Each structure stands twice: as structure tokens, then as C-alpha cells.
């Protein structure tokens with residue numbers, strides 16, 4: 001089993017296959033929520049590289065892959081064990097982060113576009129958004145970071161199989177691959193409310 005922070009786990013909090021940390025018995029109401037609390041992941045060099053769910057962070061700490069740098073003040077109760085839930089963890093071994101480490105997925109496209117329809121600028125729930133191929137598939141458009149954008153159903157219907165200008169539509173901004181710069185921006189947005197993240201994200 002890989003102990004790496006898989007690329008697809010970036011910001012999604014997906015747990016490691018096989019050995020996910022499941023409390024034998026949860027004694028507290030808040031435990032389920034605590035397992036999903038976002039945790040900032042630092043490289044061994046203290047460079048912020050990821051955000052994962054607390055459950056995944058605990059797995060990394062239990063496996064000796066990472067250590068807790070900051071706690072979030074909550075405990076996770078599993079069997080007779082009470083574990084402090086981390087807010088920030090740091091990998092013990094330095095990991096080279098590839099330039100484009102983000103999996104192309106609906107979830108990540110919506111994250112990149114901040115759940116905002118890229119044509120009418122409306123901010124919607126994920127369930128109310130679809131993905132639009134800027135260059136329609138029927139006209140050779142590919143499913144790539146540069147050709148997929150978050151789109152509301154109304155705009156998607158209106159656009160149909162046309163290029164944006166043909167439909168009298170304009171993109172809010174040019175779609176780009178989700179790179180480390182974008183990631184850091186999002187980590188900062190997420191970390192604004194968490195004092196414990198601040199010193200690692202704002203420098």
C-alpha cells in the first residue's frame with residue numbers, strides 16, 4: 001500500500017485505500033464531523049502542499065508518515081483511545097511535488113471555478129452545476145483542464161453545441177490547469193478562518 005499523498009487526494013480528503021482509520025465506537029456526536037475537519041498538510045520543509053480530512057491526517061500520523069504540528073482542540077474517541085485531532089500535520093520525509101499533481105475530475109473543476117458558473121457568474125451548489133466543454137465535444141473539444149468549466153444548467157442548455165461567441169456568451173476567465181499556485185490560493189481561502197494555519201500559509 002502506498003503511503004504517499006496521492007495526487008487525487010489533493011483537497012478531497014480521500015483516505016488511503018485499505019487502512020482507513022475507523023473508530024471502533026464513536027462516543028461523541030462530534031466525532032463524525034471531526035473526522036472530516038480539514039487539516040493542512042505541510043511538506044517536511046514546512047511548505048504547505050495539501051489539505052486533507054482529519055481522518056486521512058490521523059492515518060498518516062499513525063503510520064509514521066507525518067507528525068502533528070498543530071492540534072485543533074478536539075479529541076477523537078475510538079475504543080478506549082482518545083486521539084487529539086490535528087489541525088496541521090507535517091510529512092517526515094520531503095516529497096517532491098509534481099507540477100501538475102491534481103487529478104482532472106468534476107470535483108476539482110468545480111473547486112477551481114469555486115462553484116461559479118463561468119458564463120453567468122452565479123455561485124451554486126455542486127449539484128446545481130454541470131461541466132461545460134468550452135469547445136463542444138461534437139466539434140473536437142477535449143476533456144481537459146483548459147476545455148472544461150463549471151456551468152449552470154441554464155447556460156449549458158443555451159450554449160448547446162456552440163462555441164461561446166456563437167452563443168453570445170463569454171467566459172469569466174480562461175480555464176487553466178489547477179497548479180500549485182491555485183492550490184495555495186485555495187488553501188489560503190480555507191485557512192483564513194483557522195488561526196493555526198495562518199503562520200504556514202501567509203508569509
Ligand SMILES: [Zn+2]
Pocket residue numbers: 117118119120121122151152153154155156
Ligand atoms: Zn450560468
